[in-house]
Amino acid sequence: MIDLTYLNDRFEHLQQVSADDGIAGVRKNSFDSFSKTGLPTYRTEDWKYTSIGNLFDQSFEQAGHTVSLADLEALRMPGHHKANELVFVNGRFDAALSNFLSTDDELIVLSLKDAAKGEYKDLVARYLNKSSEYMKDGVHALNGAFIEEGVFVHIHKGKTPQHPLYIYHILDGRAHPVMAQPRGLIYIDKNSRLQLTETYVTLGVSDSFCNGVLEVVVDQNAYVEYYKIQNDASNASQVSTTHITQIGRSYVHTVTVTLNGGVVRNNMNLVLDADGNETHLYGLYLLKGKTHADNHTMIDNRQPNCFSNQLYKGIADDFSTAVFNGKIMVQPDAQKTNSFQSNKNILLSDNATINTKPQLEIFADDVKCSHGCTVGQLDEEALFYLRARGIPKEKAEVLLLQAYAADVLTHIKPMAIRAYVEKLIYEHLSIV
Amino acid sequence: MLSIKNIHANVEGKEILKGINLEIKAGEVHAIMGPNGSGKSTLASVLAGREQYEVTAGEVSFLDKNLLELSPEDRAREGLFLAFQYPVEIPGVSTTNFIKAAVNEKRKYHGLEPLDSVSFLKIMKEKMKLVEIDQSLLSRSINEGFSGGEKKRNEIFQMAMLEPKLAILDETDSGLDIDALRIVANGINKLHSPERAVLVITHYQRLLDYIQPDYVHVLYNGRIVKSGTKELALELEEKGYDFITEGVDLNA
Numbered sequence: 001m002i003d004l005t006y007l008n009d010r011f012e013h014l015q016q017v018s019a020d021d022g023i024a025g026v027r028k029n030s031f032d033s034f035s036k037t038g039l040p041t042y043r044t045e046d047w048k049y050t051s052i053g054n055l056f057d058q059s060f061e062q063a064g065h066t067v068s069l070a071d072l073e074a075l076r077m078p079g080h081h082k083a084n085e086l087v088f089v090n091g092r093f094d095a096a097l098s099n100f101l102s103t104d105d106e107l108i109v110l111s112l113k114d115a116a117k118g119e120y121k122d123l124v125a126r127y128l129n130k131s132s133e134y135m136k137d138g139v140h141a142l143n144g145a146f147i148e149e150g151v152f153v154h155i156h157k158g159k160t161p162q163h164p165l166y167i168y169h170i171l172d173g174r175a176h177p178v179m180a181q182p183r184g185l186i187y188i189d190k191n192s193r194l195q196l197t198e199t200y201v202t203l204g205v206s207d208s209f210c211n212g213v214l215e216v217v218v219d220q221n222a223y224v225e226y227y228k229i230q231n232d233a234s235n236a237s238q239v240s241t242t243h244i245t246q247i248g249r250s251y252v253h254t255v256t257v258t259l260n261g262g263v264v265r266n267n268m269n270l271v272l273d274a275d276g277n278e279t280h281l282y283g284l285y286l287l288k289g290k291t292h293a294d295n296h297t298m299i300d301n302r303q304p305n306c307f308s309n310q311l312y313k314g315i316a317d318d319f320s321t322a323v324f325n326g327k328i329m330v331q332p333d334a335q336k337t338n339s340f341q342s343n344k345n346i347l348l349s350d351n352a353t354i355n356t357k358p359q360l361e362i363f364a365d366d367v368k369c370s371h372g373c374t375v376g377q378l379d380e381e382a383l384f385y386l387r388a389r390g391i392p393k394e395k396a397e398v399l400l401l402q403a404y405a406a407d408v409l410t411h412i413k414p415m416a417i418r419a420y421v422e423k424l425i426y427e428h429l430s431i432v
Numbered sequence: 433m434l435s436i437k438n439i440h441a442n443v444e445g446k447e448i449l450k451g452i453n454l455e456i457k458a459g460e461v462h463a464i465m466g467p468n469g470s471g472k473s474t475l476a477s478v479l480a481g482r483e484q485y486e487v488t489a490g491e492v493s494f495l496d497k498n499l500l501e502l503s504p505e506d507r508a509r510e511g512l513f514l515a516f517q518y519p520v521e522i523p524g525v526s527t528t529n530f531i532k533a534a535v536n537e538k539r540k541y542h543g544l545e546p547l548d549s550v551s552f553l554k555i556m557k558e559k560m561k562l563v564e565i566d567q568s569l570l571s572r573s574i575n576e577g578f579s580g581g582e583k584k585r586n587e588i589f590q591m592a593m594l595e596p597k598l599a600i601l602d603e604t605d606s607g608l609d610i611d612a613l614r615i616v617a618n619g620i621n622k623l624h625s626p627e628r629a630v631l632v633i634t635h636y637q638r639l640l641d642y643i644q645p646d647y648v649h650v651l652y653n654g655r656i657v658k659s660g661t662k663e664l665a666l667e668l669e670e671k672g673y674d675f676i677t678e679g680v681d682l683n684a
Contacts, residue, residue: 403524
């Protein structure tokens with residue numbers, strides 16, 4: 001049994017020093033929930049294939065870092081000089097490293113504490129930790145219990161910020177194992193647009209664990225593109241929950257790319273809570289070594305006439321494990337729902353594992369839902385064709401895998417980010 | 433250039449080639465004809481290095497190297513080219529990028545610098561004219577949605593770009609209408625030179641109206657049962673394969 005009592009002490013301390021920050025109640029409820037459920041085990045249905053308990057065998061530090069602007073410079077993504085950059089270090093929003101080009105009349109970025117008390121306090125009260133209605137497990141509660149330096153972003157009504165938003169999660173593992181629990185709430189107001197890219201980087205060689213929760217609320221007629229890029233160190237693990245609620249008729253488009261990492265668990269939740277929502281979820285995972293990547297998607301159709309489409313594709317090589325679990329719920333009121341899901345896999349090694357599971361719960365009678373999953377191998381004929389033209393086997397495989405990835409990558413709309421991901425993929429696949 | 437000595441080969445445990453002997457010299461055009469199931473495509477696959485084919489006996493030397501010890505990619509880089517009977521569609525890989533990679537891999541193998549984009553495009557334009565292939569095809573994924581004729585033309589275009597020493601054309605005429613056949617044959621003829629050899633594998637004589645072989649061999653039941661000049665092909669066309677196969681002892 002893992003001894004987590006040190007978390008008790010940390011929680012008590014946090015509640016004392018931040019008693020009046022407006023979030024103490026959320027923390028308290030979350031910690032109670034965590035205390036009750038503990039960390040998920042393989043006996044927890046949603047965690048059957050992914051174990052994170054043993055990550056806690058070591059005592060993670062949460063405090064102290066020496067991340068400088070120079071460190072940030074080395075890991076910035078292309079297009080950054082035209083982007084709003086929001087930086088978390090060890091899970092804490094770092095205003096000094098962050099940089100916003102957009103003006104306050106387009107969007108505003110506040111610490112969650114400030115937002116919880118000021119102009120946006122009603123929004124924070126209403127939407128912060130709404131995800132806990134869906135996420136009952138202890139890892140999610142653990143994040144809520146330790147909300148400290150979270151962030152609140154508000155995209156104002158009718159605004160299309162000229163600059164996209166980049167979120168960096170930097171974990172400073174140069175001195176000791178590090179755990180980060182970043183928390184964010186983004187409100188995208190009526191008739192506004194947001195393009196958002198999130199990425200994760202661990203510095204140094206120590207183990208890291210990032211348990212992040214981002215809640216996004218999308219109002220009437222808003223348009224959102226969200227890209228998640230995971231290419232961290234092989235001993236960098238994370239649970240990354242993105243909980244998007246579409247409260248007005250709106251459009252959401254997400255692409256999750258997972259390359260390198262330790263244990264990576266993504267929860268991509270979409271709550272379609274208005275008539276006529278449209279949602280597109282794409283995922284790509286290219287796993288080698290011992291990387292374990294688990295993509296859980298959840299679409300809760302609560303209102304009529306919603307459309308959603310999911311395409312997740314991936315490969316598992318070496319000793320890696322890929323998990324896909326796609327849950328689609330259609331509530332009694334959600335007539336005329338159209339919801340499609342496809343998961344395609346290539347298994348490249350006898351020692352790799354793929355688990356794929358669609359999960360449909362339909363309580364309305366006039367709906368169209370489909371799902372499909374495949375597990376296959378690289379096309380031997382195509383491989384021979386390329387080799388017969390003089391392309392060595394390893395390069396031919398990379399070409400075929402790049403081609404396999406391409407129909408997800410085309411859904412990364414900003415060219416700078418797509419080119420960046422293509423480069424990461426080429427490097428990732430070329431290292432034998 | 434190519435010397436095949438007593439090759440025996442199995443597919444899934446079944447012996448398909450039962451002792452083939454063939455000598456091809458630089459500058460020569462050879463045609464191998466034969467009825468379905470005689471082993472023609474197996475011979476092409478064995479020479480190109482397809483892994484499902486197991487060579488159980490015999491030797492093949494190509495430009496004084498032991499061909500059977502080379503990987504498929506090294507065979508190609510040494511100068512062997514197989515035009516596929518059924519070219520594969522590979523969605524997501526651009527034809528141009530693929531050919532550029534192939535050309536530069538070959539150059540690298542021979543200790544040459546890679547071609548820059550300008551030189552590559554210049555050569556590509558020349559060769560496109562040669563095989564009358566359209567630019568729009570080359571900017572698409574490899575063979576994706578190509579018609580049968582377009583696929584075969586793409587094979588000949590790749591051959592033109594790679595300038596092989598020995599080109600093996602596996603049933604390149606199958607599925608071609610008369611115009612496509614003429615274009616493909618033209619492309620092959622223009623590439624033919626005293627340094628290069630061509631091995632045409634075909635079921636019908638019609639391609640040989642356009643490509644004049646120096647030698648014609650009849651493959652039957654895994655062996656070459658008759659060799660001759662181009663007149664043999666005409667005779668086959670007239671009389672059918674029966675006049676050859678009658679009297680061949682299958683158990684010999």
